[in-house]
Amino acid sequence: MAEVDVSYALSEDQELIRNTARQFLEERIGLERVRELMMSDDGFDRGLWKEMADLGWPGLAISEEHGGAGLGPVEMSVLLEEMGRLVTPGPFFASAVLATTAIQQAADSDSQARLLTSLASGEIIATLAVFESPRGWRILPTVTFAERSGKGWKLNGEKRAVLDGHLADVLLVVADTREGVGLFGVDVNATGVGIAHESTLDATRRQATVTLDGVELEDTDRLDEGDTSAALRRTLLVATAALAAEQVGGAQQCMEMAVDYAKTRYQFGRPIGSYQAIKHRCANMLMEVEHAKSTAYHAARVTDEADELEVAAPLAGSICSEAYVWVAGENIQIHGGIGFTWEHDAHLYLKRAKASSLLLGSPRHQRDMMGQALGI
Amino acid sequence: MSEGDRRIEELVAELLAEHPPDSTPDVEFWRAQYDKGLAWAWHPEGFGGLGLSRKHQTRIDQLLVAGGASTENRYLNLLGIAMGAGVLDAHATDEQKRRWLRPMFTTEEIWCQLFSEPGAGSDVAGLATRAVKDGDEWVVNGQKVWTTLAHIAKWGMIVTRTDPDAPKHQGITYFIVDMEAQGVEVRPLYQITGEAEFNEVFFNDVRVPDENRIDAVGAGWRVALTTLMNERVAIGGASTPRGSGYIGQAVDVWRETGEDDPVLRDELLHLWAEAEAARLTSIRANQMASAGIPGPEGSTGKLAWANLNKEITAFTVDLLGLDGTLYPEGYELSRPERGGLHEPAKAFLRTRANSIEGGTSEIMLNILGERVLGLPGEPRVDKDLPWAEVPRG
Numbered sequence: 195m196a197e198v199d200v201s202y203a204l205s206e207d208q209e210l211i212r213n214t215a216r217q218f219l220e221e222r223i224g225l226e227r228v229r230e231l232m233m234s235d236d237g238f239d240r241g242l243w244k245e246m247a248d249l250g251w252p253g254l255a256i257s258e259e260h261g262g263a264g265l266g267p268v269e270m271s272v273l274l275e276e277m278g279r280l281v282t283p284g285p286f287f288a289s290a291v292l293a294t295t296a297i298q299q300a301a302d303s304d305s306q307a308r309l310l311t312s313l314a315s316g317e318i319i320a321t322l323a324v325f326e327s328p329r330g331w332r333i334l335p336t337v338t339f340a341e342r343s344g345k346g347w348k349l350n351g352e353k354r355a356v357l358d359g360h361l362a363d364v365l366l367v368v369a370d371t372r373e374g375v376g377l378f379g380v381d382v383n384a385t386g387v388g389i390a391h392e393s394t395l396d397a398t399r400r401q402a403t404v405t406l407d408g409v410e411l412e413d414t415d416r417l418d419e420g421d422t423s424a425a426l427r428r429t430l431l432v433a434t435a436a437l438a439a440e441q442v443g444g445a446q447q448c449m450e451m452a453v454d455y456a457k458t459r460y461q462f463g464r465p466i467g468s469y470q471a472i473k474h475r476c477a478n479m480l481m482e483v484e485h486a487k488s489t490a491y492h493a494a495r496v497t498d499e500a501d502e503l504e505v506a507a508p509l510a511g512s513i514c515s516e517a518y519v520w521v522a523g524e525n526i527q528i529h530g531g532i533g534f535t536w537e538h539d540a541h542l543y544l545k546r547a548k549a550s551s552l553l554l555g556s557p558r559h560q561r562d563m564m565g566q567a568l569g570i
Numbered sequence: 571m572s573e574g575d576r577r578i579e580e581l582v583a584e585l586l587a588e589h590p591p592d593s594t595p596d597v598e599f600w601r602a603q604y605d606k607g608l609a610w611a612w613h614p615e616g617f618g619g620l621g622l623s624r625k626h627q628t629r630i631d632q633l634l635v636a637g638g639a640s641t642e643n644r645y646l647n648l649l650g651i652a653m654g655a656g657v658l659d660a661h662a663t664d665e666q667k668r669r670w671l672r673p674m675f676t677t678e679e680i681w682c683q684l685f686s687e688p689g690a691g692s693d694v695a696g697l698a699t700r701a702v703k704d705g706d707e708w709v710v711n712g713q714k715v716w717t718t719l720a721h722i723a724k725w726g727m728i729v730t731r732t733d734p735d736a737p738k739h740q741g742i743t744y745f746i747v748d749m750e751a752q753g754v755e756v757r758p759l760y761q762i763t764g765e766a767e768f769n770e771v772f773f774n775d776v777r778v779p780d781e782n783r784i785d786a787v788g789a790g791w792r793v794a795l796t797t798l799m800n801e802r803v804a805i806g807g808a809s810t811p812r813g814s815g816y817i818g819q820a821v822d823v824w825r826e827t828g829e830d831d832p833v834l835r836d837e838l839l840h841l842w843a844e845a846e847a848a849r850l851t852s853i854r855a856n857q858m859a860s861a862g863i864p865g866p867e868g869s870t871g872k873l874a875w876a877n878l879n880k881e882i883t884a885f886t887v888d889l890l891g892l893d894g895t896l897y898p899e900g901y902e903l904s905r906p907e908r909g910g911l912h913e914p915a916k917a918f919l920r921t922r923a924n925s926i927e928g929g930t931s932e933i934m935l936n937i938l939g940e941r942v943l944g945l946p947g948e949p950r951v952d953k954d955l956p957w958a959e960v961p962r963g
Contacts, residue, residue, distance in 0.1 A: 201857065202854045202857050202858060203861050203863065453943050453944075456945060457944070457945060457946065464946070464949070465945075465946050467939070467943075467945035467946055468947060468948055468949070469948070470932070470935070470936065470939075470948065472945075473935065473936065473940070473945050474932070474935040474936075476939055476943055476945060477873075477934075477935040477939040477943065478935070480866055480870065480943060481873060481874060484866055484867045484870050485844070485848060485850075485851055485870075485874070487854075487867070488847055488854050489843075489846070489847050491854065492850050509843050509846055512840075512843050513843055513844070558836055561836055561839040561840060561843060562836070562839070564839060568813075570821060570824065570838065570842070
């Protein structure tokens with residue numbers, strides 16, 4: 195496989211996105227607001243979503259033809275890294291990344307025209323319903339089937355870990371049509387759709403279990419044609435690369451929290467960061483974070499190189515997942531007793547890190563995918 | 571294309587035309603390369619450079635390799651070309667640069683580095699090798715250790731104690747010592763691999779002319795830091811192709827042994843991913859550094875590779891199972907020859923040194939913690955004491 199050279203430095207426009215995002219997130223959200231939202235019923239604030247939409251975020255990676263900003267995965271990764279720094283709650287990843295990518299990759303042009311414009315404006319929130327069993331990060335459904343019903347379709351089945359399913363207006367449901375895998379757009383208010391809002395380890399990113407009990411759909415609710423598993427596979431690769439950027443932001447934040455604390459916390463008459471036992475932990479955190487960044491930045495930059503993404507996305511998925519979980523744990527350890535308290539922010543990151551490391555495939559699953567791409 | 575790029579393309583084309591690599595002896599080619607300023611592009615003109623940047627040198631080397639020229643000198647005289655030249659560029663007089671740079675680049679004079687001592691490893695600044703002024707000369711006595719290439723070197727970069735009554739960092743002076751001088755004795759250092767890459771070097775009343783002193787008397791620590799910085803860049807900064815080095819060897823062994831155990835496969839893929847992350851970090855660091863935006867990513871390479879090489883080679887021996895318990899080359903003392911990778915069992919042993927040579931991993935972690943993250947240093951009991959009063963043992 196040929197290597198792909200990429201350029202890592204950010205352009206001025208990309209730096210502007212970073213600065214705008216950081217300023218908005220710190221001023222308008224901040225960790226206190228995150229905590230309020232985390233404890234609220236929905237874990238979400240429509241007003242905030244509207245403000246993000248006004249900044250053009252949901253449509254960042256949607257083409258201008260469909261009302262978006264027409265930017266690419268690098269700009270998206272810059273924004274997600276900033277969102278990750280503040281464990282930003284809400285359906286941005288579910289709707290603007292996962293669902294939007296699925297439509298871009300799998301849907302036919304009519305469906306794209308119909309859905310992308312209202313996704314870009316933030317008018318609707320969508321999410322992808324693909325996984326069905328706890329360790330089955332696979333695209334081919336085993337319990338969700340679509341059958342022909344008159345001119346339309348009838349859906350039956352159950353989907354797990356549907357990100358922000360309780361907030362979505364539209365569910366993109368992956369179902370077996372018996373003639374290949376199909377993607378269906380399902381109105382959450384349709385008869386037979388059940389959405390159970392789960393209590394989640396990471397309260398800043400919610401999930402639902404979705405049941406589909408004889409849901410009747412129009413023919414146009416089938417968004418794609420033929421077998422769409424290759425496009426959905428690609429969707430998950432792109433989403434894995436995007437999630438890696440968010441993980442990098444969280445990991446960086448944890449490292450900075452730990453280092454700041456190590457400089458100001460005194461024990462035995464001197465800052466704990468002057469002891470090698472703590473200093474070396476911090477230095478190892480730096481190394482893990484830098485390695486995670488390299489894989490995430492690389493993956494964002496090869497999104498359009500199909501073969502390379504098969505390696506780069508699971509590489510970033512496994513490295514960034516493990517780095518974030520580890521760094522978030524080290525952050526708690528360096529904080530000692532205070533780090534274990536509810537009032538300290540360290541736990542928000544550990545929970546986000548651990549849950550994120552499983553959402554699109556465990557690190558081991560990611561390595562398995564990478565190994566297949568490498569022929570190992 | 572910038573003016574600098576145009577200029578180097580012209581000069582390289584001229585060099586290749588005037589000295590066709592396939593019919594020119596390497597040394598002769600390297601002399602001409604130096605004279606055209608294509609040796610260290612960032613050095614001033616007349617000293618092997620063109621007053622350009624380091625990234626221009628990367629381009630020059632690519633063009634030379636594409637034109638069939640050898641850049642083997644960078645390996646043959648590694649310590650000179652990667653470290654010595656940087657020291658001379660930053661600290662030496664024009665006369666000293668004229669004397670040493672050209673034959674260094676052409677490999678006519680090999681260089682070695684005389685820093686570590688039996689009593690001064692991580693704490694290099696605690697060194698005890700003495701240099702005492704005698705007229706226009708200095709008389710050197712003491713012992714250095716872990717000295718690569720000392721047995722074939724013409725010149726050695728040596729740090730010596732010239733003022734035992736000053737605090738340790740202030741009483742050090744840096745010289746270039748003639749390794750063929752009277753009183754220099756080089757003995758092979760028998761390593762755990764059975765090889766002797768390194769040497770012990772003994773100095774017995776060795777006379778060094780004052781004109782071989784680099785920078786001021788007592789300024790040697792500053793010069794030593796330049797040397798160490800260049801060393802760590804050279805060790806940690808190389809960009810290698812994906813899947814090369816010891817991770818490539820591990821994959822080869824995996825395939826040859828027909829292993830299909832899922833646990834071992836995951837371990838292999840884990841190591842592959844870690845190695846690729848470190849490799850991408852080196853690439854990113856080089857890119858950012860040459861774009862003038864150096865960040866923390868540039869400081870992690872040496873530490874990362876030391877850990878990884880040890881883990882990967884240990885895993886490869888595991889893959890070999892009982893065959894991994896064999897040591898085909900035996901332990902009879904030998905001088906290493908240049909080759910590709912060591913076979914797995916030897917590599918397993920050799921990589922133990924990766925976390926010791928060029929700064930131990932513990933020292934590298936201190937550097938990352940203190941210089942990159944800004945964490946406070948450990949209190950130092952020796953810092954302000956006269957060197958002679960520092961406890962040692």
